Amino acid sequence: MEEVSININNVLGSVASITRLKMLRLLSKKEMGYSELMDSLGMEKDRDAGKFSYHLKKLLDSRLIEVHKETGKYKISRIGLTVLENLDNLERALGTKEMLIVRRSENIIEPFDKTKIINSLMKEANITPKLAMEIASIVEEKLHNLKIEYLTAPLIRELVNTVLLDMGLEKYRHKLSRIGMPVYDVSKHLRKTSERGDPKEFIEESSRSIMREYCLQDFLSRNTAEMHLTGRLDFYPLDYWLTGVVARSYRAPSSDEEVFETMTDIASSIINIKHEVNLRVNDGRELENIFKMLRYIISKSLLRGRYVSVTLSIRDLLENHAKIEELSKTIGQHTRKVKSVIVVDDPIYSELLRLDELLRNLRLQYVITNSEESLYCGLRLPLEKSFSDIHAIFSLNILLSTLESNKEVDSTLNRIRELTKYGISALSKRTKTFEEIYGKRYSSKIHYACSLWGLFEAAKTIYGVGPQISKESYSFFNDIIQSFIESLKKYSSGRSRSLKSSRIPKSSAKRMLRATYHKLRVDELNKIRDYNYLLIPPTEKFRNIEERALLESRIAPYFDGGYLTMVRGYKRKKIIEDAAILFESLVKTENPFTIKIEETWTS
Structure with a gap:
């Protein structure tokens, strides 16, 4: 088909008239005949016929509208739709719309x-x-x-x-129509349930959707909900906010009776656990009980998107590796649902290398830590009774606060104090409601993780370099963390406790980065290629591992709720070597920390 060239002057001339622009918008909604279009413009046939025909011919000549071959009515063309869309964008950009x-x-x-x-x-x-x-x-x-x-x-x-x-x-x-959520979504979840043969999944998804909407529409104050929605702060997980927890940790059972009690508790409460079920091994002799529980949990399909982590010392692992290899065969191909948290006393390179080889052969993902209170996700969870929970995570968007404060440090600090008040208020109300729901049935401490996102990126937007390079950027780094901690100290509510963590949920990091970009659309954000959920981005370039270890050892002591960092690379032995150096530096802080090891395919 021969294409007819478009005369841009004709197009611009056609939309320069308010009457023709109105005609174009009317036809963008539906097709109209000659008389209907004229009536919609408020024109009279006897008086305005000539004027109307003139405007109509202009639009037809510029190919912004066309005549439907079958109905004979006028309709907007593809070119006309494109012109209208661009005019709307221009009005928004100029602030006229x-x-x-x-x-x-x-x-x-x-x-x-x-x-x-x-x-x-x-x-x-x-x-x-x-x-x-x-x-x-x-x-x-x-x-x-x-x-x-x-x-x-x-x-x-x-x-x-x-x-x-x-x-x-x-x-x-x-x-x-909606039934708690859109009918289409209900049908989609029912199809998934049918495919997987697990009706509990449908119940979980439905209840989470309702809880998330309830929190935003009613539970959180209007201002607090707006702060969350605009990405200035984040409450996680909203879909479990009033009745669930992020992670639960159990002490490993030492008898058959304790095994039964723990498995019963996991089965009855798993629907209220968002991510991680942790089992802590105190003695290598408890390994058989652990695997007995793993077989039960996996066979009953209790996890559904969650995972189980097993905490044990590097000594117990290396001394019992033959038994662990044998027991691992009993859970078959389900090792991806099982993670390992390895407590290390002395980061000896040869032992870490042996540990890495053993767990890779078992296809078990792992982290190393200096504390039995560390979870696989990097949060610290003190175990006071038979189990403990991390209830929720509250995070602040430091990057957005910095940019909204025009990169002025004092203004940013004031903004952090203000936003922390919103967070504290939401946590206090959540604690009160949780206690009203569970009453004396829940006697454990209520732990919250409180964290910062975008701090490293904020420092770089102000000073152009990270805190490992500039004294000014490190001072900013330090001031922000201390201001956040001082603001949190004002929060004290009976059984609840706020722990400062260096990480935030991945979905929260992604949400806050997107919200920051939508809010400001500034050039600095174009340089951020990935949403980092760690305080120190693993992609950040340092001159050597010692420089990085120095920076992280200065920061880690602030975070009593666990300090998570990551070592990445494409040479496995070099990764283990760097992890040992980083561990040796962090252990001097006497604060709980976790190191995640990740292998990439390229340098």
């Missing part, structure tokens, strides 16, 4: 995107692309008229349903 902001169910906010309504209508209700576009345009116009500070996904869905009713499309509206 207010940008619509949407809070999504994934706990982030982002600019309104009409194509998401179109795609949702096509996917969930099987609506044709043309009709979906018409509905989405009407919804967008209504949303602009609402003048709401920020929109929510349920509100948009409700408005879409209203438009469908107005257009007489009840059969489609029914498919978009």
